[in-house]
Amino acid sequence: MADRPTTIYDVARAAGVAPSTVSRAFSRPGRVNAETAERIRTVAAELGYRANPQARALSTRTTSMIAVLLADIGNPVFSEVARGAEEAAAEAGYAMVLADTRESAGRERELLDKILQSVDGVLLASSRMSDTAVRQVAKVKPTVVLNREVGGLPSVMVDHGRGMRRAAEHLAALGHKQVTYLAGPEAAWPDGVRWRALRDARTELGITVRRVGPVAPTLNGGVRAAAAWAAHPTSAVVAYNDLVAIGFMRGVQTMGKEVPQDVSVIGFDNTPSAEIVTPGLTTVAAPQRALGSRGVRHVLAFVGGARSSSTEPLLLPTKLVTRASTGPVAGRS
Amino acid sequence: MADRPTTIYDVARAAGVAPSTVSRAFSRPGRVNAETAERIRTVAAELGYRANPQARALSTRTTSMIAVLLADIGNPVFSEVARGAEEAAAEAGYAMVLADTRESAGRERELLDKILQSVDGVLLASSRMSDTAVRQVAKVKPTVVLNREVGGLPSVMVDHGRGMRRAAEHLAALGHKQVTYLAGPEAAWPDGVRWRALRDARTELGITVRRVGPVAPTLNGGVRAAAAWAAHPTSAVVAYNDLVAIGFMRGVQTMGKEVPQDVSVIGFDNTPSAEIVTPGLTTVAAPQRALGSRGVRHVLAFVGGARSSSTEPLLLPTKLVTRASTGPVAGRS
DNA sequence: CAACACGCGGCAACCGATTGCCATACGGGA
DNA sequence: TCCCGTATGGCAATCGGTTGCCGCGTGTTG
Numbered sequence: 261m262a263d264r265p266t267t268i269y270d271v272a273r274a275a276g277v278a279p280s281t282v283s284r285a286f287s288r289p290g291r292v293n294a295e296t297a298e299r300i301r302t303v304a305a306e307l308g309y310r311a312n313p314q315a316r317a318l319s320t321r322t323t324s325m326i327a328v329l330l331a332d333i334g335n336p337v338f339s340e341v342a343r344g345a346e347e348a349a350a351e352a353g354y355a356m357v358l359a360d361t362r363e364s365a366g367r368e369r370e371l372l373d374k375i376l377q378s379v380d381g382v383l384l385a386s387s388r389m390s391d392t393a394v395r396q397v398a399k400v401k402p403t404v405v406l407n408r409e410v411g412g413l414p415s416v417m418v419d420h421g422r423g424m425r426r427a428a429e430h431l432a433a434l435g436h437k438q439v440t441y442l443a444g445p446e447a448a449w450p451d452g453v454r455w456r457a458l459r460d461a462r463t464e465l466g467i468t469v470r471r472v473g474p475v476a477p478t479l480n481g482g483v484r485a486a487a488a489w490a491a492h493p494t495s496a497v498v499a500y501n502d503l504v505a506i507g508f509m510r511g512v513q514t515m516g517k518e519v520p521q522d523v524s525v526i527g528f529d530n531t532p533s534a535e536i537v538t539p540g541l542t543t544v545a546a547p548q549r550a551l552g553s554r555g556v557r558h559v560l561a562f563v564g565g566a567r568s569s570s571t572e573p574l575l576l577p578t579k580l581v582t583r584a585s586t587g588p589v590a591g592r593s
Numbered sequence: 594m595a596d597r598p599t600t601i602y603d604v605a606r607a608a609g610v611a612p613s614t615v616s617r618a619f620s621r622p623g624r625v626n627a628e629t630a631e632r633i634r635t636v637a638a639e640l641g642y643r644a645n646p647q648a649r650a651l652s653t654r655t656t657s658m659i660a661v662l663l664a665d666i667g668n669p670v671f672s673e674v675a676r677g678a679e680e681a682a683a684e685a686g687y688a689m690v691l692a693d694t695r696e697s698a699g700r701e702r703e704l705l706d707k708i709l710q711s712v713d714g715v716l717l718a719s720s721r722m723s724d725t726a727v728r729q730v731a732k733v734k735p736t737v738v739l740n741r742e743v744g745g746l747p748s749v750m751v752d753h754g755r756g757m758r759r760a761a762e763h764l765a766a767l768g769h770k771q772v773t774y775l776a777g778p779e780a781a782w783p784d785g786v787r788w789r790a791l792r793d794a795r796t797e798l799g800i801t802v803r804r805v806g807p808v809a810p811t812l813n814g815g816v817r818a819a820a821a822w823a824a825h826p827t828s829a830v831v832a833y834n835d836l837v838a839i840g841f842m843r844g845v846q847t848m849g850k851e852v853p854q855d856v857s858v859i860g861f862d863n864t865p866s867a868e869i870v871t872p873g874l875t876t877v878a879a880p881q882r883a884l885g886s887r888g889v890r891h892v893l894a895f896v897g898g899a900r901s902s903s904t905e906p907l908l909l910p911t912k913l914v915t916r917a918s919t920g921p922v923a924g925r926s
Numbered sequence: 927c928a929a930c931a932c933g934c935g936g937c938a939a940c941c942g943a944t945t946g947c948c949a950t951a952c953g954g955g956a
Numbered sequence: 957t958c959c960c961g962t963a964t965g966g967c968a969a970t971c972g973g974t975t976g977c978c979g980c981g982t983g984t985t986g
Contacts, residue, residue: 279943292965336672343666536839614934648973938976
């Protein structure tokens with residue numbers, strides 16, 4: 261920790277060549293005589309030589325690092341995204357700088373300010389910044405946004421609309437005629453998409469829909485939503501996410517009603533809790549991991565100089581996972 | 594994205610001073626005349642100047658980045674650690690490079706090889722490497738390990754022993770005389786600590802203990818453990834972690850037995866699932882977030898040049914969270 | 927009035943790797 | 957035998973900050 265790391269100069273001296281030759285031995289195979297290169301590599305290994313990334317970055321203007329910003333790493337949805345991102349980054353030989361914006365656009369700006377110059381590209385997993393702010397960032401480094409559309413910027417999204425559609429179809433098939441949607445935060449982009457998809461499915465599926473909320477995207481938010489729902493009960497409820505759905509079930513149960521006998525419940529995200537709760541929660545699973553990895557690969561493609569014309573958003577499919585929280589409407593087998 | 598960022602040279606020219614003066618205006622307040630500094634700062638702001646971190650790093654040998662390595666970011670335990678680490682890092686003006694070792698010592702080595710030179714310090718949250726390998730890393734950069742003791746290296750740990758002790762006391766108070774421990778992976782350091790703590794509590798609490806496993810630290814591992822336990826049932830079970838505990842409860846329930854009437858169950862970690870499962874899981878909560886933030890602060894203290902003598906491991910307290918999965922032993926009120 | 931201290935800005939040498947350009951040597955073709 | 961292309965290695969500039977040292981000008985002190 262005390263002595264300085266070995267540099268190409270050390271290696272050069274030990275191998276009896278010029279520093280430039282050492283550099284080329286590593287980065288330009290073929291440019292250097294095979295034997296010389298071999299000798300240099302041996303000496304370098306003996307000395308434990310490791311290229312200094314900062315020095316390299318200074319002249320090449322690339323850092324082999326990529327920034328991933330998300331709203332809350334503690335949220336299992338995002339931690340899956342982070343994992344996918346890390347996998348894709350590692351596979352491409354990039355390191356991941358992870359920043360948690362804690363749901364704040366201000367923090368997000370500050371963080372970007374700090375790390376933007378240190379990375380080759382940026383993945384905004386759940387940006388709370390304005391479109392213009394996001395575009396500003398994209399002007400400096402290749403940027404990809406997740407689950408959001410910012411005009412002209414590449415993005416990767418989960419097909420929430422289709423997921424909601426599937427959920428509605430599932431409920432309709434079970435005979436449900438009225439569906440309540442427990443809405444999430446207004447700022448959350450997927451929320452609007454889902455609600456619209458549900459509304460659009462009305463006539464075709466012959467159902468009526470109601471919207472309650474916005475509801476805090478937490479367990480307690482769901483519990484409170486149960487009270488609101490009780491004022492105008494419907495036989496089926498779709499919640500903004502699993503946590504709300506689970507809270508809702510809990511609220512309903514404490515009111516003495518049963519799931520799914522009295523009300524069918526569907527969540528979003530398929531978090532681990534959905535499997536563990538009683539009854540098991542039917543939920544729309546999104547490929548969060550894939551979202552992260554595709555996002556990073558997308559960023560890296562742009563770093564590699566892809567045409568910025570490939571700007572149509574990438575849509576990832578969802579999957580309805582049916583469990584015990586949904587059942588036929590009361591009075592039907 | 595095309596045009597190069599402004600440098601101190603641009604600012605210097607625009608402000609009519611030398612580059613060195615610009616540099617000092619930012620990094621040496623007081624070294625430059627207040628008015629000059631102000632003028633430089635104004636010009637810099639107009640030009641949108643932002644110091645190039647690589648260039649700075651090259652001469653200062655510090656990067657304002659810290660590496661955090663963990664075994665699996667998808668695991669809620671680790672994602673909490675990551676969040677705590679990120680918070681502490683951000684607060685100190687450091688960025689966090691997060692790497693997921695996927696439980697592999699080999700990957701861990703490779704990752705470190707790549708990023709070690711880019712960071713000022715390292716936090717090993719759940720290293721799978723050998724002690725010597727860890728020490729090797731610590732020789733290059735300030736390193737702190739979490740939940741592990743590597744002779745001579747600073748570490749932060751959760752007081753698992755005490756947590757287990759509390760769990761045992763809780764069970765003893767409920768009248769349980771026999772406790773089964775569902776052991777986790779042998780490589781997991783906390784596992785040994787917990788088992789030893791349980792054994793050490795035997796005589797004082799007047800209980801007998803058994804050990805089953807190692808069990809895969811998953812839901813299914815718990816389910817299978819239920820079968821093993823059924824061969825020699827005890828009235829109380831402590832599991833390696835919440836997931837195993839929940840799987841165990843599920844396994845027991847499918848065998849037609851009830852929790853806690855037939856068997857009391859305690860988990861470790863207090864993950865969100867512990868609250869959601871039915872019955873609610875009594876579990877030993879560890880301050881994972883604090884673990885991450887303390888870890889990072891510890892690393893940064895060493896970066897700042899703390900005496901490496903402060904090598905006694907930091908112990909963080911646990912807390913027993915009692916829920917419905919534990920109750921009095923059968924035949925007692 | 928001379929000597930000196932101090933405030934403040936500039937010069938230039940780093941930090942370590944990359945890379946355009948030149949120099950040398952060697953082999954082949956005319 | 958002479959010319960030229962090619963393989964190979966070295967020189968030196970460059971990336972953008974940082975910092976030791978010097979020098980100038982002003983104010984203070986003996």
